[in-house]
Amino acid sequence: MINKLIKFVMGGISNTIFSYLIYCLFVIFFNYKVSYFICICVSIIYTYQINTKLVFGIKSKSRIRYLYFLIYLIQIILGLLLIDIWVNKLLINIYFAPILNIIFVSPIVFLLSYYLSRKFKI
Numbered sequence: 001m002i003n004k005l006i007k008f009v010m011g012g013i014s015n016t017i018f019s020y021l022i023y024c025l026f027v028i029f030f031n032y033k034v035s036y037f038i039c040i041c042v043s044i045i046y047t048y049q050i051n052t053k054l055v056f057g058i059k060s061k062s063r064i065r066y067l068y069f070l071i072y073l074i075q076i077i078l079g080l081l082l083i084d085i086w087v088n089k090l091l092i093n094i095y096f097a098p099i100l101n102i103i104f105v106s107p108i109v110f111l112l113s114y115y116l117s118r119k120f121k122i
Contacts, residue, residue: 004117008110011050016102019043023098032094036083037076039098044072051113071112079105 019039026035048068079101086097 004114005110007054008051008113011047011054012102012106015043015047015050018046020098024095027094032087032097033080033083036080036098036101040076040079044075048072067116068113071109071116074112075105075109078108 019042022042023035023039026038029035030038052068082101082104083097086092086100087094092100
């Protein structure tokens with residue numbers, strides 16, 4: 001599990017930088033929720049490639065990959081709910097709110113992905 005966690009974190013760091021830059025660019029032109037949604041969708045494509053191939057070793061033809069998309073759907077919904085709470089309820093700056101999402105959502109995504117990989121012995 002430690003080796004997978006290290007790979008997950010390294011992939012997460014590169015994904016975080018990439019997706020945060022996308023968010024910052026789009027938030028100039030769109031509402032922060034729309035920007036976050038676009039950012040997270042691009043991020044999921046990037047993360048899917050890293051997590052399935054590098055971290056958890058999922059074959060591209062595996063039917064299990066579709067379960068990962070369910071995890072990413074959970075990530076989108078939870079992320080959108082949290083960013084709304086950060087910005088509207090707690091009055092956190094729109095540029096800092098996505099960083100808080102990473103802190104709260106990433107562990108959930110890792111645990112769900114790890115469980116999935118263990119459950120199906122990937």
